[in-house]
Amino acid sequence: MLASLSLILLCQLIGEAVVRGLGLPLPGPVLGLLLLLILLLARDRFALLARGPLRNDGVETASKGLLAHLSLLFVPAAVGVVQKLDLLASHGVAIILILAASVVVTLLVTVLTFRLVSRLLRQQDVP
Template sequence: MLASLSLILLCQLIGEVVVRGLGLPLPGPVLGLLLLLLLLLARDRFALLARGPLRNDGVETASKGLLAHLSLLFVPAGVGVVQKLDLLASHGIAIILVLALSVIVTLLVTVLVFRLVSRLLRQQEVP
């Protein structure tokens, strides 16, 4: 499991270095996850080519262990909220309004995109 966690963290580190080095507008951990996905897909492809059994790598076990304790990652965010309670008290109404407005805009855009795509698909079906 230690090697698997090291692989996960190494992919995250590589992603962070590439993003900062190239100045990409993308979070480093996201690029690291994409790299990890590519590595896992390559591992599966090589296992299929070798016609050997796909052994259960520790990455799955390590990721399940991380997901089991995912709630611990919210502790720093909760501490940050508690530290900024005075700021939340002074700007709380504005924050709530912005959050509500962003949810409404997101829902409206989603509905519009869905309707547009369904209309386009309907036009393609009719000859």
């Protein structure tokens, strides 16, 4: 499990280094997760080509361990919020309004997308 956790953290480190080095407008951990996804897909493809059994350990076990304790990963975010309470106090109303508006826009876009896909599927079913 230690090697798998090291692989996850190494992918995150590589992603962070590439983003900072190239000045990409993307979070480093996101690029690291994409790298980890590519590595896992390549591992699965090579296992299928070699007709070997896929072992269900390694990164999967480490990730399940991380997910089991996911709430601990929110502690740094909560500390960051507490450190910026003065900003929340001065801009709290604007933040709440923007969050509410973004939720409404997200719901509207979701409903419109669902209706469009539903209409397209209904047209496809009718000969």
